[in-house]
Amino acid sequence: MDQCILALGFFDGVHLGHGALLRRTRALADELRLPAAALTFDTHPAELVRGQRVALLNTPREREMLMRERYGIDEVLTLHFDRGTMAQPWQSFVRDTVCGRFGAVHTVCGEDFRFGAGGRGTAALLQEECARLGVGCDCIAQVRMDGAPISSTRIRALLEAGETAEAVRLLGHPHLLTGTVTQGKKLGRTLGIPTANLVLPDGILVPRFGVYAANAVFEGQTRRAVVNIGTRPTVNGQNVTVEPWILDFDGDLYGHELCLELWDFLRPERKFGSLEELKAEILRNAEQVKHM
Numbered sequence: 001m002d003q004c005i006l007a008l009g010f011f012d013g014v015h016l017g018h019g020a021l022l023r024r025t026r027a028l029a030d031e032l033r034l035p036a037a038a039l040t041f042d043t044h045p046a047e048l049v050r051g052q053r054v055a056l057l058n059t060p061r062e063r064e065m066l067m068r069e070r071y072g073i074d075e076v077l078t079l080h081f082d083r084g085t086m087a088q089p090w091q092s093f094v095r096d097t098v099c100g101r102f103g104a105v106h107t108v109c110g111e112d113f114r115f116g117a118g119g120r121g122t123a124a125l126l127q128e129e130c131a132r133l134g135v136g137c138d139c140i141a142q143v144r145m146d147g148a149p150i151s152s153t154r155i156r157a158l159l160e161a162g163e164t165a166e167a168v169r170l171l172g173h174p175h176l177l178t179g180t181v182t183q184g185k186k187l188g189r190t191l192g193i194p195t196a197n198l199v200l201p202d203g204i205l206v207p208r209f210g211v212y213a214a215n216a217v218f219e220g221q222t223r224r225a226v227v228n229i230g231t232r233p234t235v236n237g238q239n240v241t242v243e244p245w246i247l248d249f250d251g252d253l254y255g256h257e258l259c260l261e262l263w264d265f266l267r268p269e270r271k272f273g274s275l276e277e278l279k280a281e282i283l284r285n286a287e288q289v290k291h292m
Helices: 016-033 045-049 060-073 083-087 092-101 121-133 153-159 162-170 275-290
Strands: 004-008 036-041 075-079 105-108 134-142 175-182 198-199 208-216 221-230 242-245 258-269
Touching: 004 016, 016 036, 016 060, 016 105, 016 134, 036 060, 060 075, 060 175, 083 134, 092 121, 105 121, 121 134, 153 162, 162 175, 162 258, 208 242, 208 275, 221 258, 221 275, 242 258, 258 275
Parallel strands: 004 036, 004 105, 036 075, 105 134
Antiparallel strands: 175 198, 175 258, 198 242, 208 221, 208 258, 221 242
16 A cells, blocks of 8 residues: 555454544545555454463454444555564554555554554654654544443453443444354254354354344345354253344355344343243244344
């Protein structure tokens, strides 16, 4: 890219806090008639820096889609995060990567942005270095809600607790789960409740086990869905599955990509006394979704 306005961050979840950076990036791009771009990483830095496994809210593809569709970002640039990236001095990251490789003539970051070897680069140092290089730099204050900063960590905790509606409020959009539909045991079909079996990519956060109100998006269609996430204790299941029942749909989605937009948590997963009890509860959940 020759020149661009560049937002800097990891952008996991693309929440309302990120939105403040991305909106400013879009506005500056319009003003200067340049592309609006965002720089993210293919791996969470904490995995290499601290050896800490971080369950991500989004796949890179979902992250890009959200930034493009919701905030008008023209280009999402993904930087491979490896030991070389981790060891790069912060000055080199600004001069050689941000300005040299990606052509940033103006950068936008959050006030807590850290970068470079040992995390020594800060938003204040970024502003100083950009000024020295003749590049603009906006530092955006943290967006707060209910007295606390909006962060990916806060949203992860909400999703793990089943507080989906609150997570959605901080995200500013439904929580996405995207995967490929595969063959399951077809138990739902025998109950008259045909469900898809969704395989999630590795490293993606699995929300609290239970039943969710959702939309299912596939092949240009959006349908309401009841989604079960868990191990299916009523039938002594062992593995974690994501099973949407797409309402008012009868078709074959095997091998197709399916995106679930989770809006609300309806109930925890539990073991029922019989398949008939399970079916009755799922039908009740479907009525809840239809009237939401």
